[in-house]
Amino acid sequence: MFSHLYAAYVFIYVCLALISLGIILLFLMKISHNKELRRREFYELKHQDYFKYLQAHLGEEGRLQLPPGKLKPLERRVIQDKFMEWIELFRGEYRNRLIQLCRDAGFVEEDLKALNSLVYGRRLRAAYRLGGMRAGEAVPALLQMLRKGKYSSLSIVVARSIAKSAQTSGDVHEMLRCLLAHGKPIHHLAADIMLETGLDAGSILTELLDDPDPALVKVGLVAMWGQAVPEVMPVLGRLVGSEEKDVRAEAVKLYLSSNPALKDETIVKLMNDHDWEVRAEAAKALGPLHAAGSIPLLVKALQDPSWKVRHNSAGSLAALGEAGFEALCQAAVSGTGIQREAAIQRIEQVMEMEQKHSAIEQMVAYNKKRLIHNRYFGVKQPVKRMTGVAAVGGDYSA
Structure with a gap:
């Protein structure tokens, strides 16, 4: 019994000694850190004075002086x-x-x-x-x-x-290959690192988009956001038809965000793509692009199995003026199932948001949509409230 008690005391003393040693080390590290800062x-x-000298002579010719003295x-x-x-x-x-x-x-x-x-x-x-x-x-x-x-x-x-x-651009390519070789989803981080280079970003982006490695192509596509590189637009149009799902989806986002003049066959192709991400991006872009001719495609997309495609299609229809809003109302009245549900949800959001605008143009647009809404759904009569009369139950005919 005494041996166990002795061992317990020894263990406690050892723990206390280790804790004390740790605290002492922390204090020493803190003191050393503060000393280094000072x-x-x-x-x-x-x-x-030397730093001021450099600032004053950076623009002059000739070699700059080295730091003075033995350092x-x-x-x-x-x-x-x-x-x-x-x-x-x-x-x-x-x-x-x-x-x-x-x-x-x-x-x-x-x-x-x-x-x-x-x-x-x-x-x-x-x-x-x-x-x-x-x-x-x-x-x-x-x-x-x-x-x-x-x-x-x-x-x-x-x-x-x-x-x-x-x-050279080869150094950047090799760095990206080494970084992506581990299979981590770090394409956005890799693109951010790549843009740190002092080399010509336009030529590097062009090379990345033409690279046979899909991972490098995706890095190039991500790096293009916020970059004005007109020479890569033809390559971007080609990547819209890439077999790689991630590459195609990213290329479609960039392609549509550049506000191109889309041909009808291109719109049909994108809206019928087998990946929902591509269909969703295409549907989202058609509203801001004011592609009023795509209204039938957007109405059809309200029946898409993907919620995101239906949501974006309804949003683009609402953005296409009176014709798009009327198509939404028609889908809400004559459609069934998920098509009718998506249309009604967007109509409710539009009527709720647009009535809060105070600008004249926005008020006119809202009133036009209100007339279309009333034509399909009727006018809701406001409930009249009686003031000053208290209604109490019971028969008072006697």
Whole structure:
């Protein structure tokens, strides 16, 4: 019994010792962190004159002067961080001069050596800094690092550094292949990383859309959102007929969002696609495109098995003026099942929303739709309220 009690006491004391040690370590780490912050502030203040010199002479010809004096490791890191901050802010010749200054100061060479370190954390920090300095000579080593490593949030740091430092479009392609090789659904993230490159985005997008790998094509399609690249429009039209479901759906979204002059056969083809995502995007686009000739197709789509297609079709009909709204009312009166349900739901939403408008044009449009609505569903008589009379049950004839 005493041996068990003694063991319990020993266990408790060991736990208390470990907890105390952990608390002490946390305090030491906090003290060290605060000390480093103070030293960074000191070094930034110490080199204020040098930073002002750089800002004043960035636009001049000739080499920029290196940081003065013999610098301590943390002091060099503070100056390097300031250079990287400016590289992100500046473009053109200013950025090129700062990148060259990083090479002249030996920062690029130091981090290239750090890529061979046995400590992964040190290699990762070096990869981040090399990307910040747009060190093109580091791309082969960074690609090798990305190929060997398992996918994690740290892979994103390496991939972004490759995109920033890439010297050719092939570097960007290889980075994307390595990143997508793990089969993760990160096409939007990959597109965001790809757009970090300083190379011509238009030519890279064209190459991605022509690539035989569907994953790279999808990255290109995602990256096109918000990008004005007229030269890729012919390729986009071809991808609308792609056999890959995801590629075709993304291409249709982009194609329709560019407000093209759709031919009747193209509209019919999209509205009869075997994937509901494509039909839904086509139905959604026909309203904003003011494709009044597609009203029969949209009315037919109110019977689509997909709720999203029915919802978008009803929304486009409501957006096609009086003719579209009347088609909705006809479907609500003469249709059956899901067609009638989709039409009635949209009609109720339209009548509820449009009566809240105060602009003259909107009020006129609402009144026209109200007349059409009354013609199909009749006029609802308002309930008259009697005021000042209290009705009490009972027979008062006596």
